[in-house]
Amino acid sequence: MTHATATADVMHPPVPAEPGSGVYSNKLGMWVFLASDVMFFTALIGSYIILRFGVPEAWAAPGAVLNVPLTAFNTFLLICSSVSMVKAYAAIADGKKYFLRAVPGKLLRDGGLKFWMLVTIICGAMFVGVQVFEYIKLIGHGFTPAGFREGSTLAEHAATDAVRYGATTAGLYGSSFFTMTGFHGFHVTCGVVSMLYLYFTKVLPEKYSAQDYRGIETIGLYWHFVDLVWIILFTIVYLI
C-alpha cells in the first residue's frame, strides 16, 4: 500500500458520516460560530468587570462622559433592524420575493424580502454611522483609549470633579470602552457588508425562494446575535 492510499484510508473511515443534527451545514456552522462568539464577548465583559470593580478609585458616572441619549437611539435602531431582518426571513419563507406590493383593502403595501432586507441594511449602516459620529465627538472632547487628553474639555471637567468623571481611572475606562464597543461595531460592519453582498448577488436577482432561503436564515442568526450582544453591552457600558 502506498503512502497516498494509506492517507486516503485514514481520511475516509469505514463508517459513513452521520446525517447530523437535522439542520443544513451553513446554519449549524453559524450556530457553532455564535457559541464561540459568546465566549469572546464574555471574555471582554469579564475583563471589563475586573478592571471596573478591581480598582479602588471611582469610575466615571453613567452619562458623565458618554452620550447616553444618542446611544439609546442607536439601540433603538438596532432593535428595529432585528425586526426588519426577521420580517425579511418571514417574507421569503412565504415566497414573497418582491419589494412592495399593494394589498386590496389595506392602506399599507405589503413588504417583501427586497424591502425588509433593504430596511435592515439601512438601519445597520445608520448604527455604524452613529457610532463613528459618537467616537469622533468623544475623541474631540478628549476621551481617548488612553484616557482624557491633556488640555481637553473632559480633562478640565475631571480636574474640577474627579469623582464624577473618574479622573484616575480614565485610562482603564477609555481602553475597555473602545475595545468593547469597537469589536461590536466591527461585527455590525461585517454584518452590513455581508448583507449588501447577499442583497446584490442573491436577493435582487431573486435567487432565494420559499424552498431555499438558507442565506437569509444564516445571516439573520448572525444579525440577531449582534443585536443581542449590544443589548448586554449597552446596559453594562452605558447604564451601570
Place this chain on the structure above:
Amino acid sequence: MTTEHVRPNYILIWVYLFVLTVIEVAAAFLSHIPKHWLILILVFLAVWKAFLVALYFMHLKFERWRLRAIFMVPIPLAIILVLAVITEKIW
C-alpha cells in the same frame, strides 16, 4: 428549512424590547434606587431582552434540542466566568 411552527408576533416582541429599553434608561437616570439594586434590575432587564431576541427572533424556542444545546452550553461557562471575576470585588 426550520421546523414548522406557529410564527410569533414579531411586532409585539419589538414593542416589548422598546418598552424594556425605555424602562432601563429611565431606571438608570430618573430613579433613586440604591446602586446595588439598580445594577441587579438593569442586568435582569438586559437578560430578559436578550432572551426575547434569542427565543423569538433567532427562533431558538422552536429549534431542535440539539441545536439549542450548541448555543446554551457556553452560557453557564459565561456565567461562571463573570461570577468568578465579580468575586474579585467581594473578596
